[in-house]
Amino acid sequence: MDTMRERFTSILSGLLDTDPRLALVLADIGAAGFEEARLAHPDRVINVGIREQLLIGAGAGLALTGMRPVVHTFASFLVERAFEQVKLDFGHQGLGGVLVSAGGSYDWPAGGHTHMSPGDIALLDTLDGWTVHVPGHPDEAETLLRQAVAAGDDRVYVRLSAHSNATARPVGHGFRTVREGRAGVVVAVGPMLDNVLAAVEGLGVTVLYAATVRPFDGASLRAAVGEVTGTGGGADVVLVEPYLAGTSGAAVNDALADLPHRVLGLGIGRRELRRYGSIEEHLAGQGLDPRSLGERIVSFLKR
């Protein structure tokens, strides 16, 4: 199976052949994979070098002329380093585009904290109008990338990861119910699903799968909570996100504003691990391996 980034390269190269409005802007990262596409479309595959402020600004400038820019680099440089450009050059100018990141929160553990971006989605939450996709499988990434490119002049963020689930799920419209139970609702985001399913084996909880987290599918969450709580009692909701813990906590509270509820937000901590190693080791270090997740979920539901 190819990775999400490899899938991004192949499907975007194909879309560039068929959609003259599409332009890809890079800052060296990923450029080698797009060399063939650049030769075919030298004016629409643009590598500005290691210049992320220009990366975002030039992407928005392309949108000013009516094009559909796809802008790509590691999440830490795409969203964090050039955040004011994202805020102003796309948001304030009223322009659309697709930001596609790689690296996520822990994809290259040996690379250390400089190449980790657990805060990307929390940052985008300070802005208006961003759709956020967090695919959990290369097939899902393909579906969501195609959807993002075709989404008119919307602003869309697609967070690709080297971490993925064993099988793809249907994605594209809100949350999906993966299993049902009455003890609580666990929302598993993107690559977190497999570990969540392993963690809740034997627990009577509903698991919702979210590959699109903004807009947050509050209606599906409310429906799931209604199934669990019936007409009375409080709702227990656990969020498991592959980025900063609790990022979607406010969205859950908004969705359940008129219902008694408790929320446990699991994900990446603010404290740096300052460890290298592998993705598996980092997931365990963050308490996101099946055993740790299971213990934390059980402990929360018991209270």
Next chain:
Amino acid sequence: MLVRLGFFPSPTAHENNTAHQRVAAHGFRAGVDHRWGLTSSLVEYDRVLRVSPELREAPGRDRFLLSKGHGPMAYYAVLAAKGFFPEEWLSGFGAYESPLGHHPDRVLVPGVEIGSGSLGHGLPLGVGTALGLRAQGRDEARVWVLIGDAELDEGSNHEAIAYAGAAGLGALHAVVVDNASATHGWRGGIASRFEAAGWSATTVDGHDHEALHEAFTAPHPGRPHAVVARVTPKNA
């Protein structure tokens, strides 16, 4: 077809005066530096830029990106004088109901190509605009970005300057209004930054309309072009 506005028998001086008078009539206060901005913008709008209210949505129009967005009164006055919006708007400058803020907003003001205020955004946006025009085969359209010498402190400009030179973005133009306001100055001069990156660059007296016009219209095949316009130093 687009019309090259500037080469009609010279209405420039008259329109300059008229615009100044209209602006004054609306109680608009422009300082010395801003008045320079007004006259230089008028030189461009009248003689260089192919843009007008009728063309403001035309894909092949020239673009003027005011990157140095503070002190936009002169800019608004030019746009009003050219008919992009009613002159009555000018008196509301900065008011809650007014579309005219202390920094311009493209979403609110017809004819404004970019919202600005935070420094260092115009040139990267101009690079993208030039790339977009090139990708769509609109070779006739030119992009002008007005920045200040102090604004040049922002590193984002230098990302844009280096890349635009390497990419040979001939449609891109920068006007650097140099009122010597950069805290640490520019040792070796401003134009040299552009030249070293492969731009065509020239430095002129910003109060000399003919010199400006010559600099604005100098040919620069295959290279972006920078005009450094020296004006009265801020602290003079």
